[in-house]
Amino acid sequence: MRGFLLGLSSGTVCAAYCAPVLVPYLLGEGRGVLKNFSALTQFLLGRLLGYLSFAVFAWGIHVSLPQDITKQNLLIGAAYLILAGLLIYYSFFKAGRACPQAGGQGTGHRLRDPRSSFFLLSLGLVTGLNLCPPFLLAVATASQQATLAQSILFFLTFFIGTSVFLIPAPLLGLLRGFPPLHVIGKMAAGLIGAYYFFIGATMLAGGFYL
């Protein structure tokens, strides 16, 4: 219950952290509300995966990793760089969608295809590892749990609490009849990717040199 309440009380911040990734993607794809719900589910599953891996990690170390600023910078910096790579790739991605036969069926291809579950899971996973302020609170609390199951349960309920605020996101599908938004979404993804790249690079530099 504590995890759910923490998620619910800080969910707007989580939504604000996820929105720069999710909103440009949903606009850029220009799909309907139902398909956006499916995309959101995949994104959230990725985020859940990120959270749960942290649950294991937080329980395992029993210390609050985020208190170590150098390690924190390295971790968040790396997550931002991966996220930047995915967003920039999405922004400039063109091939494969118009002609599905063009690509292969391997893992590499599925990661490269922005409509594949892999791509959305990856976006969700890296966003989940971004250590936004509420997430740092959750990590600190989870590190005090006695058992692994408790830690996982805490993160699961925290995840549910925060996800409530992302439920309206698929409604962006209502705007799909306005084609310029697809271009705008992709351009915004590229710009946000570039922003994350600089943030990540400077954080990594800070993490290495602090």
Add this chain to the structure above:
Amino acid sequence: MMKEHHPQENTVGDRQSLGKSFLFAFPMMLLTFIMMSGGKIPAEPQKLFVFAVTYLFFNILFFLMIHTGKTDRYRATAFITYALLFIVSFISHMFEVRGSMSLSEEKIILCEVPFCHLVIPMTLIPAAFTRTIIFPGSITEGYASIASMFAIWIGASLSLGRGWCSWGCFFGGLDDAFSRILKKPLIKKIDPRWTYLPWAVLLAAMLTAAAFLSPTYCSWICPFKAVTEFQAVTSFKILVQTIIFVALFIALVIVLPLMTKRRTQCSLFCPFGAMQGLTNRINAFAVRIDPDKCINCKKCVTACPTFSMTEESVQAGGALTSCMKCGTCVDVCPKGAPSFHVRGTPVDENRNIKRLLFLYAAFLFLATFSAGNIQDGLSRIIRLITTGSMI
């Protein structure tokens, strides 16, 4: 006077006789006098001189607008002068109070950073959710307070819509100036999809500002920091930010306007401008095209410095929502098809009255808003000539 974007000898303008021009300009003379003086004429000789020069400058330009029936060249003269003297005034002021153009951490913590309208889109979401303005400025005090800028912006949006970008913005005159230097553009074809970029910048800036509770556009990519103020380079991060904004200033405000003869920063990048386009929808004034007069020569499409006239929009009878109401299309048309229009009225009736109504609103706003900076800029230039220092 400024060069027109595409000078045309045989264009149709609502030219007025000298007597009528004086009659129509007289209300502006009175209004600008009241607004600029605040009911008190400066007693000090230098201030009086600067006041008189500024007053005459504006009223001669307005008189010429009425008399010649042309808008853009006189607007641009005032608008570019404003941008240049704003920079002179702003930088001198910064040197006076801080000793340099750079911002220290201390000034940021003390919330002594002047607020500029370009920040407004980024402040909206965080203000709605957290009731906090995510900018290290003062709400009511200081050189440019947050409240005063919001009040001016709301007033301008109601009266001019995106006309703000051609009549009010203190930065817009810079790329406007560079876009007029060459006679012909070196780059003629620009993919129309680039006109969506300001919306993408707006979306990215608003989302990242909401996520990080920080004015990300200002911190990272605002090109105009190059001519106003910037953070002192004390870290690798600030160094990267400095390189980015200087490069963007050179590219978007100098090089691209020169090469394309378009206002590239304002029409292809500025997120505030994109947002301001929405206010064009609720604004009383618009640029419309009389289909009976239009001969489809596409001169307005070629001349529009803001990509707001396209073949489709001409067919539809008006400019796009990105129109900054600069008047270039109105001036350049050989048949007088485009005109300043008041919504809800017939396009082909009382064109001159509608143009006058718009000009009274737009020019009075420009004169009132810019007069302080122009006078201060002029005073500092006089001080530089007479004493060797602007401060």
